[in-house]
Amino acid sequence: MIPELGLFALVLTFCLALIQSFAGLAGAYWRKPEWLALVRPMASGQFVFAALSFGLLTWSFIVNDFSVEYVALNSNTELPFFYRIAAVWAAHEGSLLLWILTLSAWTLGVAWANKDMPIVFRARILGVLGLINCGFMLFVMATSNPFIRLLPAALEGRDLNPLLQDPALVIHPPILYAGYVGLAVAFAFAVGALIEGKVTSNWARWLRPWTLLAWAFLTVGVALGSWWAYYELGWGGWWFWDPVENASFMPWLMATALIHSLAVTEKRGLFKSWTVLLAICGFSLSLLGTFLVRSGVLISVHAFANDPARGLFILIFLGLCIGIALSLYAWRAPALGSGGGFKVLSRESFLLLNNLMLVVAAGLILIGTLYPLFIDALEMGKISVGPPYFNLVFLIPTLPMVLLLGVGMHSTWKRARWEMLWLRLKTPLSIAVPVALGISFAWGRPSVLTFVGVFAGVWVILSALSEVRQRQKMGRSFFALPRSIIGMLTAHIGLGLFVLGTTVTSVFSVEKDLALRAGDVVELAGYQIKLETLRDIEGPNFDAVEGVVTIRRDGEMVTTLYPQKRVYRVQTSPMTEAGIEAGWTRDLFVALGDDLGNGSWSLRIQFKPLVRFIWLGALVMAFGGLLSMSDPRYRKKRQAEAPAPELAEGAAP
Amino acid sequence: MKNRYQRGIRVALVLAGVGIAVALMLKAFDENILYFYTPRQVVAGEAPDGRRFRLGGLVTLGSIEREPGSLKVSFLVTDNHKTLPVEYEGVLPDLFRDGQGVIAHGTMNDKGVFVADEVLAKHDENYMPPEVAEALKEVHGENES
Numbered sequence: 170m171i172p173e174l175g176l177f178a179l180v181l182t183f184c185l186a187l188i189q190s191f192a193g194l195a196g197a198y199w200r201k202p203e204w205l206a207l208v209r210p211m212a213s214g215q216f217v218f219a220a221l222s223f224g225l226l227t228w229s230f231i232v233n234d235f236s237v238e239y240v241a242l243n244s245n246t247e248l249p250f251f252y253r254i255a256a257v258w259a260a261h262e263g264s265l266l267l268w269i270l271t272l273s274a275w276t277l278g279v280a281w282a283n284k285d286m287p288i289v290f291r292a293r294i295l296g297v298l299g300l301i302n303c304g305f306m307l308f309v310m311a312t313s314n315p316f317i318r319l320l321p322a323a324l325e326g327r328d329l330n331p332l333l334q335d336p337a338l339v340i341h342p343p344i345l346y347a348g349y350v351g352l353a354v355a356f357a358f359a360v361g362a363l364i365e366g367k368v369t370s371n372w373a374r375w376l377r378p379w380t381l382l383a384w385a386f387l388t389v390g391v392a393l394g395s396w397w398a399y400y401e402l403g404w405g406g407w408w409f410w411d412p413v414e415n416a417s418f419m420p421w422l423m424a425t426a427l428i429h430s431l432a433v434t435e436k437r438g439l440f441k442s443w444t445v446l447l448a449i450c451g452f453s454l455s456l457l458g459t460f461l462v463r464s465g466v467l468i469s470v471h472a473f474a475n476d477p478a479r480g481l482f483i484l485i486f487l488g489l490c491i492g493i494a495l496s497l498y499a500w501r502a503p504a505l506g507s508g509g510g511f512k513v514l515s516r517e518s519f520l521l522l523n524n525l526m527l528v529v530a531a532g533l534i535l536i537g538t539l540y541p542l543f544i545d546a547l548e549m550g551k552i553s554v555g556p557p558y559f560n561l562v563f564l565i566p567t568l569p570m571v572l573l574l575g576v577g578m579h580s581t582w583k584r585a586r587w588e589m590l591w592l593r594l595k596t597p598l599s600i601a602v603p604v605a606l607g608i609s610f611a612w613g614r615p616s617v618l619t620f621v622g623v624f625a626g627v628w629v630i631l632s633a634l635s636e637v638r639q640r641q642k643m644g645r646s647f648f649a650l651p652r653s654i655i656g657m658l659t660a661h662i663g664l665g666l667f668v669l670g671t672t673v674t675s676v677f678s679v680e681k682d683l684a685l686r687a688g689d690v691v692e693l694a695g696y697q698i699k700l701e702t703l704r705d706i707e708g709p710n711f712d713a714v715e716g717v718v719t720i721r722r723d724g725e726m727v728t729t730l731y732p733q734k735r736v737y738r739v740q741t742s743p744m745t746e747a748g749i750e751a752g753w754t755r756d757l758f759v760a761l762g763d764d765l766g767n768g769s770w771s772l773r774i775q776f777k778p779l780v781r782f783i784w785l786g787a788l789v790m791a792f793g794g795l796l797s798m799s800d801p802r803y804r805k806k807r808q809a810e811a812p813a814p815e816l817a818e819g820a821a822p
Numbered sequence: 823m824k825n826r827y828q829r830g831i832r833v834a835l836v837l838a839g840v841g842i843a844v845a846l847m848l849k850a851f852d853e854n855i856l857y858f859y860t861p862r863q864v865v866a867g868e869a870p871d872g873r874r875f876r877l878g879g880l881v882t883l884g885s886i887e888r889e890p891g892s893l894k895v896s897f898l899v900t901d902n903h904k905t906l907p908v909e910y911e912g913v914l915p916d917l918f919r920d921g922q923g924v925i926a927h928g929t930m931n932d933k934g935v936f937v938a939d940e941v942l943a944k945h946d947e948n949y950m951p952p953e954v955a956e957a958l959k960e961v962h963g964e965n966e967s
Contacts, residue, residue: 404913533847536851537851540851550857550858551857551858551876552855552856552857552858553855553856553858553876554851554854554855554856555854555855555856556854557850557853557854558850558851558853558854558855561846561847561850562847562850565843565846565847682893682911682912682913683893684891684892684893686891742916742917743916743917744916745916760913762913762914763913763914765888765890765891765892765893766888766890766891767890767891769890769891771893771912771913771914772913773913
């Protein structure tokens with residue numbers, strides 16, 4: 170009975186969302202106040218029933234109801250309670266239900282926050298959001314119903330994929346989805362603005378916090394995925410340019426461009442149609458990502474649903490969303506207009522360059538991701554594009570961008586002055602150059618790329634700190650700065666940490682694959698690593714061989730690691746559980762390979778300096794985004810409409 | 823006049839920059855495209871000499887041989903039509919085993935052995951790389967007709 174109620178709740182959600190979209194869009198068109206009044210309650214109802222539906226599926230997992238096919242395929246009585254809940258979004262059907270719930274939550278937020286938003290405009294946005302959610306619910310009901318019964322019921326479930334039995338993977342999908350789906354809000358704002366034919370600075374002010382929130386979620390979600398790949402896929406890489414990773418990274422690049430372009434639109438009333446286009450592209454890319462992941466057209470760890478009907482549905486949905494939005498854009502964008510000019514040396518220029526480079530990077534990644542699909546569709550052979558391509562085309566636009574960022578942070582609107590910039594930049598420059606030189610030569614393998622990478626990281630961090638110092642010199646305390654500025658500086662420090670971590674890890678990591686017997690000692694980057702012994706152990710739902718590996722430095726004990734080779738009982742699939750000694754400055758990583766016979770095992774051992782800075786940087790970036798978002802300015806009453814650009818010169822950057 | 827001259831230089835610089843970037847990109851693209859071949863295509867001589875490519879198929883049952891105490895391993899990859907010997911040195915992925923679908927990256931040496939520098943097997947019992955599945959299907963269809 171419970172699963173049927175779940176499906177029923179989903180159908181109700183669909184009906185409410187349909188009413189919400191119709192009342193919102195038609196009500197705004199014909200100016201019917203009684204229709205417009207319906208929109209907000211429908212959004213609330215939509216959320217309540219989506220949550221109910223999701224809750225009922227979770228319930229089926231908690232009570233091990235194996236008469237539900239989806240539960241039988243993804244859970245097991247031996248599965249720990251915590252993972253039984255996470256199993257709800259472990260596969261295709263449930264994760265779509267999570268998607269729907271998340272979109273309902275964003276809809277709810279947009280419906281009740283922004284109290285000063287005109288009712289007609291809000292109705293339009295909620296109308297668009299409702300339509301998107303309807304599309305996804307139709308998708309679930311038509312092709313991916315998680316509530317389907319299995320008759321006769323299974324006695325025992327097939328268990329959760331062992332790879333997903335991991336704390337980071339429990340929170341990775343919800344957070345990533347919150348980011349993906351959050352871009353739908355920007356999309357809806359863009360479509361709403363195109364319908365009205367105007368983009369105002371208030372529009373940008375309403376949209377900025379939502380975009381920042383979605384971007385922060387996306388940042389954490391992508392970072393979690395990377396962290397998980399690092400320790401769970403077993404072999405210590407943290408980014409593989411896997412198509413599905415790209416699918417999450419391209420929307421992130423677009424969202425990053427969007428938050429910067431929105432700043433210009435809000436403060437200066439410029440880049441209006443560009444901002445709208447970015448908002449459309451951001452969400453389109455996240456839909457494209459969904460298509461790539463869900464349709465099985467790609468070869469990837471994430472590609473679990475090989476059902477052509479599903480792929481076709483999403484492709485049509487994707488086509489409709491992008492097609493309608495872009496047609497509307499082509500028709501209305503020229504009317505949005507833009508005004509005001511700016512000098513070559515100005516904050517606007519720097520933000521324009523930032524946008525240009527982010528979009529170029531996203532475009533080149535898109536080409537590398539989609540090209541194999543085109544070639545395959547044209548029956549010209551099956552190809553794949555290797556990581557070196559992505560590394561290069563990603564660095565070409567982003568490295569100059571990071572270098573320019575150090576300057577751009579201090580520039581002022583309309584027109585910046587070199588003397589002002591130099592005053593703030595000479596100290597960071599005079600520290601960053603020697604530090605970068607020092608680090609490049611410290612390990613004895615200096616290269617231009619190492620120098621530039623380390624310099625870029627240190628440069629951005631110091632440049633952000635120098636802004637704080639300058640403001641303090643002018644007699645203002647750090648905490649008196651506007652929250653959005655503190656957030657901006659924090660996020661840029663995060664980026665600097667990320668760049669530093671990426672460079673140092675990529676260049677100075679040491680990796681060895683070895684055949685070892687119990688008692689063997691090897692030397693790696695100054696550490697003596699000894700395989701003490703191997704033993705059999707038993708986990709709650711797996712058996713494993715565990716290596717005991719001691720690590721010493723100059724004879725002194727550093728740590729003992731316990732890498733495992735697990736075999737999960739139900740799916741009988743082997744899994745490598747790496748042993749990692751994490752530290753601020755370096756990770757030591759030991760993974761157990763195979764039994765090679767003669768009592769020896771293959772091991773991969775790695776020394777990875779500053780690898781933690783990669784994820785730390787991402788977290789700091791996201792935190793900066795949240796700080797910015799919490800700026801009280803975004804919750805102020807509606808302001809007088811866009812000050813004439815010429816008057817805006819004195820406005821705070 | 824001076825202005826136009828300056829603008830000309832600026833445009834030329836931008837064009838040169840874009841040109842270099844595009845050239846680098848195309849070069850990277852060309853160098854990093856890996857084509858996929860099945861053992862049958864390799865035996866038929868379709869695979870390029872001296873260039874890396876992806877080889878896909880099933881690991882022949884009982885063909886995995888390790889050199890005791892070292893990381894060297896050799897095995898046969900088949901598409902149920904033709905079979906190719908593969909050599910690899912390193913740690914193999916978790917799901918590498920007899921009968922499993924695999925994809926290996928590497929080159930052919932002059933003895934007709936595929937020397938792999940990377941071996942991929944996917945993390946799912948029932949999973950078959952799409953290319954491999956398709957290659958097997960083709961062979962199957964031909965055998966029946």
